[in-house]
Amino acid sequence: MADLRGGDLSRLRQLNTLTAIRALRGAGPLTLSALAERTGLSRPSMKEVTDELMALGWVEEVPPSPGTMGRPARRYRFRADSGYLVGVDIGGHNIRAAVSDLDGRILAETRRPVAPDAPLDERLSAIEQAVSGCLTLSHTAISDVWTISAGTIGVIDVEGHVVYSAAVPAWRDLDLAGKLREMFPCQVLIENDSRLAAMAETRRGVAKGAKDVVFLHVGRRMGAGLIIGGKVHRGFGAAAGEISMLEEARWFDAPEHLQRCASVPPGTPPEDAAGHTLAAARDGDPVAIEAVERYVDDLAVGTAAMVLILDPQMVVLGGGFSRSADVLLDRLRDRLERRCMRLPEVRASALGDECVVAGAIDYAVEHLDEQLFTPDAGPLPVTR
Amino acid sequence: MADLRGGDLSRLRQLNTLTAIRALRGAGPLTLSALAERTGLSRPSMKEVTDELMALGWVEEVPPSPGTMGRPARRYRFRADSGYLVGVDIGGHNIRAAVSDLDGRILAETRRPVAPDAPLDERLSAIEQAVSGCLTLSHTAISDVWTISAGTIGVIDVEGHVVYSAAVPAWRDLDLAGKLREMFPCQVLIENDSRLAAMAETRRGVAKGAKDVVFLHVGRRMGAGLIIGGKVHRGFGAAAGEISMLEEARWFDAPEHLQRCASVPPGTPPEDAAGHTLAAARDGDPVAIEAVERYVDDLAVGTAAMVLILDPQMVVLGGGFSRSADVLLDRLRDRLERRCMRLPEVRASALGDECVVAGAIDYAVEHLDEQLFTPDAGPLPVTR
DNA sequence: CAACTTACGAAGGAGCACTTCATTAGTAGC
DNA sequence: GCTACTAATGAAGTGCTCCTTCGTAAGTTG
Numbered sequence: 001m002a003d004l005r006g007g008d009l010s011r012l013r014q015l016n017t018l019t020a021i022r023a024l025r026g027a028g029p030l031t032l033s034a035l036a037e038r039t040g041l042s043r044p045s046m047k048e049v050t051d052e053l054m055a056l057g058w059v060e061e062v063p064p065s066p067g068t069m070g071r072p073a074r075r076y077r078f079r080a081d082s083g084y085l086v087g088v089d090i091g092g093h094n095i096r097a098a099v100s101d102l103d104g105r106i107l108a109e110t111r112r113p114v115a116p117d118a119p120l121d122e123r124l125s126a127i128e129q130a131v132s133g134c135l136t137l138s139h140t141a142i143s144d145v146w147t148i149s150a151g152t153i154g155v156i157d158v159e160g161h162v163v164y165s166a167a168v169p170a171w172r173d174l175d176l177a178g179k180l181r182e183m184f185p186c187q188v189l190i191e192n193d194s195r196l197a198a199m200a201e202t203r204r205g206v207a208k209g210a211k212d213v214v215f216l217h218v219g220r221r222m223g224a225g226l227i228i229g230g231k232v233h234r235g236f237g238a239a240a241g242e243i244s245m246l247e248e249a250r251w252f253d254a255p256e257h258l259q260r261c262a263s264v265p266p267g268t269p270p271e272d273a274a275g276h277t278l279a280a281a282r283d284g285d286p287v288a289i290e291a292v293e294r295y296v297d298d299l300a301v302g303t304a305a306m307v308l309i310l311d312p313q314m315v316v317l318g319g320g321f322s323r324s325a326d327v328l329l330d331r332l333r334d335r336l337e338r339r340c341m342r343l344p345e346v347r348a349s350a351l352g353d354e355c356v357v358a359g360a361i362d363y364a365v366e367h368l369d370e371q372l373f374t375p376d377a378g379p380l381p382v383t384r
Numbered sequence: 385m386a387d388l389r390g391g392d393l394s395r396l397r398q399l400n401t402l403t404a405i406r407a408l409r410g411a412g413p414l415t416l417s418a419l420a421e422r423t424g425l426s427r428p429s430m431k432e433v434t435d436e437l438m439a440l441g442w443v444e445e446v447p448p449s450p451g452t453m454g455r456p457a458r459r460y461r462f463r464a465d466s467g468y469l470v471g472v473d474i475g476g477h478n479i480r481a482a483v484s485d486l487d488g489r490i491l492a493e494t495r496r497p498v499a500p501d502a503p504l505d506e507r508l509s510a511i512e513q514a515v516s517g518c519l520t521l522s523h524t525a526i527s528d529v530w531t532i533s534a535g536t537i538g539v540i541d542v543e544g545h546v547v548y549s550a551a552v553p554a555w556r557d558l559d560l561a562g563k564l565r566e567m568f569p570c571q572v573l574i575e576n577d578s579r580l581a582a583m584a585e586t587r588r589g590v591a592k593g594a595k596d597v598v599f600l601h602v603g604r605r606m607g608a609g610l611i612i613g614g615k616v617h618r619g620f621g622a623a624a625g626e627i628s629m630l631e632e633a634r635w636f637d638a639p640e641h642l643q644r645c646a647s648v649p650p651g652t653p654p655e656d657a658a659g660h661t662l663a664a665a666r667d668g669d670p671v672a673i674e675a676v677e678r679y680v681d682d683l684a685v686g687t688a689a690m691v692l693i694l695d696p697q698m699v700v701l702g703g704g705f706s707r708s709a710d711v712l713l714d715r716l717r718d719r720l721e722r723r724c725m726r727l728p729e730v731r732a733s734a735l736g737d738e739c740v741v742a743g744a745i746d747y748a749v750e751h752l753d754e755q756l757f758t759p760d761a762g763p764l765p766v767t768r
Numbered sequence: 769c770a771a772c773t774t775a776c777g778a779a780g781g782a783g784c785a786c787t788t789c790a791t792t793a794g795t796a797g798c
Numbered sequence: 799g800c801t802a803c804t805a806a807t808g809a810a811g812t813g814c815t816c817c818t819t820c821g822t823a824a825g826t827t828g
Contacts, residue, residue, distance in 0.1 A: 309626075
């Protein structure tokens with residue numbers, strides 16, 4: 001019972017215009033006939049629509065492809081470069097940023113280390129530097145950026161305030177969206193990093209096309225991102241996926257098994273300890289294997305809870321530890337098989353460290369699509 | 385990226401026709417002007433649409449309301465009685481059935497007891513009797529029934545096969561939808577009972593309008609139904625909500641605390657034991673209170689898992705034990721507050737034993753709406 | 769260079785919704 | 799009982815969008 005608005009004639013045109021854009025996105029350059037066939041419209045009507053879109057700057061003509069029979073058809077493509085999107089991953093130890101076109105194709109990427117206990121100003125200026133760095137790399141002006149989309153640890157409310165963040169002390173109660181809006185003159189979106197990573201997996205990763213996905217963000221901290229019905233699930237208070245708060249789920253302290261393992265050489269910096277244990281387990285060190293077994297035992301409890309509650313199509317293992325997925329995956333699968341009714345596919349992320357940045361960009365793309373393809377949004381804006 | 389179909393002129397008309405039906409549903413009889421205003425169409429256009437709908441039998445004229453200024457406007461209403469829906473609750477001990485009109489208003493209801501260990505044939509014939517009983521009560525012919533929608537314990541796959549059912553032995557591996565199709569000459573829908581009850585709560589119960597709801601189906605067996613984004617969440621293998629399978633969630637044996645309580649008089653039939661304990665706790669019996677405390681302790685673990693994972697707007701306590709919600713609700717709220725990040729609203733179902741039947745009917749209504757309001761479904765069928 | 773293939777562009781036609789205006793059927797006041 | 803007022807009705811005319819059809823243009827192939 002969403003809207004009760006009946007259709008005007010102009011609305012039909014609007015609908016067809018948007019359908020044309022939609023058909024041009026993703027698919028490469030298309031001829032008029034191909035477009036007409038895909039959308040079900042006749043060529044003359046399609047012509048009018050494309051003319052309008054060209055005038056508005058959403059679509060441009062590309063040279064016809066030679067070597068074809070008959071008169072060469074003119075081809076049109078979506079001008080993905082008529083605007084740019086920026087994704088930011090505000091992690092504890094690193095700030096990553098990437099620039100993409102409106103199709104979400106990443107053009108440049110940067111990374112800046114930052115201390116976990118750095119004061120707020122330092123952290124914010126690292127963000128600014130990371131963003132301007134990748135803008136420079138991709139020869140893009142900030143004025144051409146339509147949306148900046150950032151992911152960070154913690155619970156972020158609908159307006160972009162950080163409600164809660166265990167990992168970054170300076171983050172708490174911060175109006176992050178407001179701060180970023182002061183820094184950049186464009187639309188700002190904020191989301192939880194695990195949710196963004198989950199999104200990236202369903203858009204461009206191993207879970208491409210899956211509708212119900214549980215993404216495990218495993219590293220020195222545990223997080224989860226849920227895709228339900230093909231959409232990111234935020235929850236009523238934007239706190240969905242925080243299963244690590246539940247003692248019985250045994251997630252909170254699970255990484256300790258890896259970090260405090262006796263096989264880690266003394267003097268190893270704490271951020272590398274778990275990596276050592278996982279590597280040792282891969283090489284057959286029995287002490288390390290024992291630690292990994294205990295780690296996966298704990299990981300599997302919270303995961304089984306999510307699988308039993310949601311019955312997803314796939315569980316994706318991502319985050320820092322997913323580099324050692326070969327050590328973890330079969331063990332996790334084994335535990336889940338015993339605990340769950342139906343074992344979902346269990347796979348490792350293929351996106352690695354870029355998953356949050358990519359997800360932030362995918363989130364911005366989705367936001368753009370929603371703005372475009374919501375019928376009641378009024379006429380298409382001019383892009384130049 | 386759902387459909388790429390551009391709009392035809394006829395599609396615009398179709399869209400407006402459906403919008404008109406939509407506006408007439410729920411809202412009572414409407415005048416042409418009122419309809420036109422709601423849908424945004426002009427009166428002349430609306431007139432054509434209503435004429436068409438009258439010809440097809442979807443809408444009928446009602447006498448104009450007297451006592452109004454000016455020329456009395458003719459009024460139209462949706463013919464909710466041009467078809468009927470039947471909802472069935474196939475429980476362990478009872479079969480319930482109800483007949484409703486196309487708006488989901490329940491016209492008649494019946495109940496037939498059946499033994500939990502009854503053979504398949506007996507159970508199926510009880511279903512047939514329950515359905516024909518309420519058809520007789522409401523003076524409805526089976527040929528006027530468009531859809532039969534049934535809810536039952538267990539995991540039901542997409543085609544209506546029972547994949548798993550712990551409670552009803554004869555149920556396992558049954559093609560329930562097929563059996564019902566043999567019995568009744570209409571569309572058949574099958575769903576898990578907890579999910580249907582959850583649906584009823586968001587359509588007509590305490591969770592009306594809420595988008596994310598966890599429904600606890602508590603009684604001698606534990607179940608859960610999830611509403612996510614306003615829709616019933618089935619899961620990829622239709623096994624969502626089966627948290628009681630997880631040992632750590634402590635749901636499976638939770639009812640034992642109530643059933644084996646020392647305050648239950650010896651000789652009480654097992655199905656009444658828990659009711660006794662809950663009643664005794666209400667009266668202040670310390671032994672019973674102790675049992676209830678332990679019960680809610682366990683109930684809260686699995687519930688907290690769902691709340692932390694999904695962050696719902698509301699938790700609804702339903703099922704047999706919800707009659708004693710006054711004893712349970714505050715205790716549950718207290719536990720959840722301690723365990724969860726954000727305490728959702730916690731409320732008791734107001735629908736009682738009818739919740740599954742009502743949900744089955746709501747499910748059928750939703751199915752009908754989807755068929756009607758999916759643009760690509762072709763022209764409206766004639767209803768008479 | 770001729771024949772063939774394929775796309776383009778203009779013209780004519782149909783369907784749907786909008787606006788406008790005279791008409792009709794009631795109620796309220798004298 | 800008559801007149802004035804109100805609000806819905808029905809018909810006519812207009813505009814927009816999309817469709818079909820047909821002649822023309824721009825290539826490739828033999």
